[in-house]
Amino acid sequence: MWVVLLTIIVFGCIITIHELGHFIAAKLNDVKVNEFALGMGPKLFSIQKGETKYSLRLLPIGGYVAMEGEDDTSKDERAFCNKSVWRRFIIVVAGALMNLILGLIVLIIAFTPESYIPSNTVANFKKDAVSFESGLQIGDEFVKINGTRIFTDNDIVMALLSGESADADIVVKRNGENILLQDVHFQTSKPVVEGGKDQLYIDFSVQGLKNNAGNTLSYSVRRAISLGRMVWISLMDLVTGKVGFDQLSGPVGVGTVIGEAAGLGIQQLLILVAFLTINVGIFNLLPIPALDGGRLIFIIIEAIRKKPINRKYEAYIHAAGIIILFTLMILITGKDIIRLIFPRK
16 A cells, blocks of 8 residues: 555656646646646545645546637737747756756655765676776776766666676776777676576676765766657657557556665655656657647647747647547556556566
């Protein structure tokens, strides 16, 4: 039960901050907001304050800010549709921007208590380190691994473990110069699962930097960029077919992961929360109908054409997008429930 409650709280915070971004931007740009809703589906309760109705709905899977003239025409001068292109652009982007800011704040909270912040610089090698024999040295700062830009120590691990072989082409900064080390070799062990990939052994440690406000902020920003890149890579893998439908997770599957992260400690939970909110921010900016990115496309087209596309047709397109997204969510959630009841052995 506590996992369900924690999942609702996490999603609730992410959704609230997203919708709050739209709401604040709308108010600052003098747009009339008819309703600020958290959740979807049947209304649990609501309160009218001024011109806006604030409501809580049954299903904690989303929310919305219903603005006057958002999906149709309106004669109200404060309607969304009657505001300038740049004001509407700001209002639409604000939700995702708030998610990205929240992700950064959560990471700062996660890393502030640490005594040391990991760097990207090799501190020492373990006994009989193979990578040292291949040219890697103490003091080398990782810049790229197999063409992937390295932002944090986590990127080093991910890039090496995701490599196609035990050899890696590594760009390091040594004595102020970037140096390419080709075919740096790492020791491997037999896979745990039969038929699986050999397990690469990382045979070095990185330096720790004494924690202070500057190091925490720098590391948190770089970790946020790294998490955002992970989201983008995952989306590209989905589009190209590297990741199948069976590997997607909805609220139920994510709830399970949240419970596992909580069991590993508060820092791991906070990093996961940061990843989720950054994920929501980036996903919402995709050019998909019904999402913020889909609305941005219409705004950009209007800015280029100097006139809007017929609101009726735009509303139809967004409605179709909502149906597709909800259908996909239902299918993924159903898959998660089946996997929860009948776990893979």
